[in-house]
Amino acid sequence: MINSIQIDIQKKLHSNGLCTIRDLSISTSKGEFVAIVGPSGAGKTTLLNIISGLDEQIDGQVLANDTLPLAQLEHNRSFVFQEPRLMPWLTVRKNIELVLSSEQNQQGAVQKLLGEVGLQGFEHVYPGQLSGGMQRRVGLARAFIVEPELLLLDEPFQSLDEPTANDLRALLLRLTKKQKPTVFFVTHQLREAVALADRVIFVSARPASVILDYPVELNRPRQIDGDEVTQVCNGLMKKYPDLLSGKS
Amino acid sequence: MQTQGPSAEVGLKPSVQSHKALRAGSFLLIFILWQVAALVVDNRVLPAPIAVVKRLFIDLASGELLSNLTVTLIRVAFSFFFAMLLGTAIGLVMGSKRRLDVLLDGLLMLGLNVPALVTIILCYIWFGLTEVAAVVAVAVNKIPMVVVNMREGARAIDSQLMEVARVYRISRSLTFRSVYMPQLSPYLLASMRNGLALIWKIVLVVELLGRSDGVGFQLSVFFQFFDIEGILSYTLAFVLVIYMIEWLLLRPLERSLSGWRQVG
Numbered sequence: 018m019i020n021s022i023q024i025d026i027q028k029k030l031h032s033n034g035l036c037t038i039r040d041l042s043i044s045t046s047k048g049e050f051v052a053i054v055g056p057s058g059a060g061k062t063t064l065l066n067i068i069s070g071l072d073e074q075i076d077g078q079v080l081a082n083d084t085l086p087l088a089q090l091e092h093n094r095s096f097v098f099q100e101p102r103l104m105p106w107l108t109v110r111k112n113i114e115l116v117l118s119s120e121q122n123q124q125g126a127v128q129k130l131l132g133e134v135g136l137q138g139f140e141h142v143y144p145g146q147l148s149g150g151m152q153r154r155v156g157l158a159r160a161f162i163v164e165p166e167l168l169l170l171d172e173p174f175q176s177l178d179e180p181t182a183n184d185l186r187a188l189l190l191r192l193t194k195k196q197k198p199t200v201f202f203v204t205h206q207l208r209e210a211v212a213l214a215d216r217v218i219f220v221s222a223r224p225a226s227v228i229l230d231y232p233v234e235l236n237r238p239r240q241i242d243g244d245e246v247t248q249v250c251n252g253l254m255k256k257y258p259d260l261l262s263g264k265s
Numbered sequence: 266m267q268t269q270g271p272s273a274e275v276g277l278k279p280s281v282q283s284h285k286a287l288r289a290g291s292f293l294l295i296f297i298l299w300q301v302a303a304l305v306v307d308n309r310v311l312p313a314p315i316a317v318v319k320r321l322f323i324d325l326a327s328g329e330l331l332s333n334l335t336v337t338l339i340r341v342a343f344s345f346f347f348a349m350l351l352g353t354a355i356g357l358v359m360g361s362k363r364r365l366d367v368l369l370d371g372l373l374m375l376g377l378n379v380p381a382l383v384t385i386i387l388c389y390i391w392f393g394l395t396e397v398a399a400v401v402a403v404a405v406n407k408i409p410m411v412v413v414n415m416r417e418g419a420r421a422i423d424s425q426l427m428e429v430a431r432v433y434r435i436s437r438s439l440t441f442r443s444v445y446m447p448q449l450s451p452y453l454l455a456s457m458r459n460g461l462a463l464i465w466k467i468v469l470v471v472e473l474l475g476r477s478d479g480v481g482f483q484l485s486v487f488f489q490f491f492d493i494e495g496i497l498s499y500t501l502a503f504v505l506v507i508y509m510i511e512w513l514l515l516r517p518l519e520r521s522l523s524g525w526r527q528v529g
């Protein structure tokens with residue numbers, strides 16, 4: 018079981034020699050929703066790839082519970098990518114069942130989750146027949162069907178219109194509240210981060226390192242376009258005018 | 266959200282029907298041209314279609330056509346199977362391992378360009394006038410083409426989807442079946458279709474050169490007797506078999522593998 022995660026990266030060199038992350042440490046406790054905000058190209062996606070174990074070529078380590086490398090600890094993890102990355106040749110239901118091992122695969126659970134994410138009646142439809150918003154619902158269902166302890170999201174609601182994005186944000190919060198995974202949510206939108214997260218970590222432009230670790234103390238539920246969120250954002254921008262361009 | 270309901274399928278129907286009419290029309294046209302040509306030239310050089318169909322029934326009744334056709338079909342099936350299996354395996358490895366690709370590329374170029382006749386003759390000399398030699402000779406001609414096609418397929422594999430499989434720890438066999446192979450199915454189908462066409466042709470040459478049964482052997486006998494009606498009757502039988510394979514095997518396979526493309 019993951020009770021806490023400690024990320025400590027001295028250096029991450031890209032294959033082309035570019036240094037994308039330098040001296041970055043973040044630690045989180047179980048069930049925390051962490052948003053990571055930084056300018057485009059800062060190495061945020063690389064960071065998620067490292068946490069997920071997709072990228073192992075680093076100087077540094079990702080530990081679980083202060084002891085074991087996270088990769089060696091048995092845990093369910095999910096990754097929601099920038100593009101939905103569904104298998105176009107599998108129906109909605111098959112796409113979700115794909116990530117379940119055979120003993121996990123219970124018809125009831127898949128059906129129930131499909132209802133929760135608003136995909137009832139779309140079980141036998143192919144992803145290509147769905148709108149972008151609906152495809153992302155499938156992506157979320159795929160992420161939550163394994164009941165992850167660790168959930169990574171890489172700008173999942175980018176390129177959606179605001180009302181659709183807001184529906185999906187609300188859906189994400191509903192599901193995380195229920196399953197309580199530890200969440201890393203990468204975005205470049207300050208407002209989105211403040212509305213969703215328990216903690217917002219701002220990273221610098223490349224090479225990425227932490228420039229501000231900000232706990233969001235607003236009560237939930239929060240309105241993404243509400244006054245409270247606006248106040249927090251404005252306050253941050255006043256205090257650190259260069260925050261979003263990655264300068265401390 | 267856009268969903269395609271039954272209305273879209275209904276919308277397809279008229280074009281499908283007009284395609285069928287076109288197809289039938291093209292067959293009819295070939296027969297008419299053949300008939301006209303047969304009227305113009307000497308009947309011994311080009312028999313009329315009716316005569317050839319009549320001959321086909323006679324050959325069928327004698328049983329000789331069927332036995333020759335069966336022998337040839339078995340050779341085609343074996344060569345096809347081995348060529349697809351080996352060619353796919355080699356192609357996938359070459360497409361995903363850069364060093365092996367470089368190592369084998371020269372050999373591949375050689376395989377693609379050595380004339381079929383050369384491999385056939387060499388196989389007969391090295392392995393004797395045997396069934397194995399015949400099948401090997403055909404397969405060797407086809408393998409390089411499968412390799413080229415499947416290598417292209419392996420290079421086009423979407424690494425983003427493979428990452429999904431890794432993140433969610435999908436088992437190797439399931440990844441292969443549900444993530445990897447579906448991306449290759451268009452390449453596989455193309456290989457199968459080209460493969461069948463090529464293998465048909467080469468098997469007949471192989472039979473002509475070193476076998477004493479099969480369609481190729483029988484055609485050489487007809488050639489010696491200047492029996493054009495026999496040649497055309499066998500050709501017609503052959504064409505019918507090809508259409509049957511296309512409609513009963515390849516088309517249904519294609520539909521089941523790429524059904525998701527059509528509804529999209």
